[in-house]
Amino acid sequence: MARKLPVLGPTKVAELEAAWLERTEAWARQRLLVLRLVAQHVLTAEQIATAAGVGRRTVFRYLDKFLVGGVAGLLHRDHKGGVPPTLAGADLEAFVTQLREGQFRRAKEAQAWIEARTQRRLALSGVYTLLGKVGGVLKVPRKTHAKKDAAQAEAFKATLAEKLAQASAGAEGPVRLWVLDEHRYGLLPVIRRCWGLRGVRVHAPYATRYQWGYLHEALEVDGQNKVELLFTPAIDRDIHALFLRQIGESDPAARHGIIQDQAGFPLPADDERRPANVRVVPLPPYSPELNPVERLGDLVKDALSNRLFEKLRPLEDAILAELEPLRQSGARVAQLIGDGWLLAQANSGAPG
Numbered sequence: 001m002a003r004k005l006p007v008l009g010p011t012k013v014a015e016l017e018a019a020w021l022e023r024t025e026a027w028a029r030q031r032l033l034v035l036r037l038v039a040q041h042v043l044t045a046e047q048i049a050t051a052a053g054v055g056r057r058t059v060f061r062y063l064d065k066f067l068v069g070g071v072a073g074l075l076h077r078d079h080k081g082g083v084p085p086t087l088a089g090a091d092l093e094a095f096v097t098q099l100r101e102g103q104f105r106r107a108k109e110a111q112a113w114i115e116a117r118t119q120r121r122l123a124l125s126g127v128y129t130l131l132g133k134v135g136g137v138l139k140v141p142r143k144t145h146a147k148k149d150a151a152q153a154e155a156f157k158a159t160l161a162e163k164l165a166q167a168s169a170g171a172e173g174p175v176r177l178w179v180l181d182e183h184r185y186g187l188l189p190v191i192r193r194c195w196g197l198r199g200v201r202v203h204a205p206y207a208t209r210y211q212w213g214y215l216h217e218a219l220e221v222d223g224q225n226k227v228e229l230l231f232t233p234a235i236d237r238d239i240h241a242l243f244l245r246q247i248g249e250s251d252p253a254a255r256h257g258i259i260q261d262q263a264g265f266p267l268p269a270d271d272e273r274r275p276a277n278v279r280v281v282p283l284p285p286y287s288p289e290l291n292p293v294e295r296l297g298d299l300v301k302d303a304l305s306n307r308l309f310e311k312l313r314p315l316e317d318a319i320l321a322e323l324e325p326l327r328q329s330g331a332r333v334a335q336l337i338g339d340g341w342l343l344a345q346a347n348s349g350a351p352g
Helices: 010-022 026-040 045-052 056-074 090-100 107-118 124-133 150-168 237-250 293-304 312-328 330-337 341-349
Strands: 175-186 212-220 227-232 255-260 278-282
Touching: 010 026, 010 056, 026 045, 026 056, 045 056, 090 107, 107 124, 150 255, 150 278, 150 341, 175 237, 175 293, 175 312, 212 237, 212 293, 212 312, 212 330, 227 237, 227 312, 237 255, 237 278, 293 312, 312 330
Parallel strands: 175 255, 255 278
Antiparallel strands: 175 212, 212 227
């Protein structure tokens, strides 16, 4: 026979209402809510459980606690505390910092760090659990040149708006901002990970062919988010000047600011081959992560990986097919650019 809810009476109801006005903890108010609904004697136990977000058995457990010990019994918690966490406070913050800087190549190294820091040895299974809880993932780090000056890269990000303002000074027409880079492609296949079946080795076709070309890419940072591409068999300053002219002629009435690296091909400021409506803003040395065009190369390699091409022309057609959505949709280009520091600095320092 189903258990019925009792009538609590005015004294107990008054005790509940006084506690309701005093207690603010979420867990305490949930228990008090259950008993206040019982006191109203309107809802069934099932309906009270649904309204309070607990189970039906929990409704009667709270009721029994209250009937035996009043509000004090209802709000008495039997929980004695669990096992203290291995890492907490400053130790946990330091562990996350180590992860952010890529200091652990293996879980064993994280295990050793924890032991040295806390004098507690955590099983490897516990290390993996901890890594998962704090958002740790196993990834391949991005290569960074030993000569890179991190402070110089940060200074570039902070002062780009001023550089863009200088590049656009005196412009009579609109100002358009681009990021530019070049990538080499060739018949030597790119081998990357792919999905397969557990226990079954996957093979990818491979042949050694040393033929390559160069793809010049420019993405417009804001505005129309256009794309300019140029395939060439080689790369030098004359070819680089040809690509700059292509960008300049895409909108002759505009001033084109171009952010690019300082490789051996960019033209000096006084070089006659540089178009009159083009201004270059050089990136700090060894800082490719500041250039969103780098992501374009990854997109192309992902699409062409584990495929074998016998000639350059089919490879170039495949590259164009992969980049066609970017050429057709400025929104796709905007996704590659992102909405971080570059876009903010561009809108601050480049009018038009």
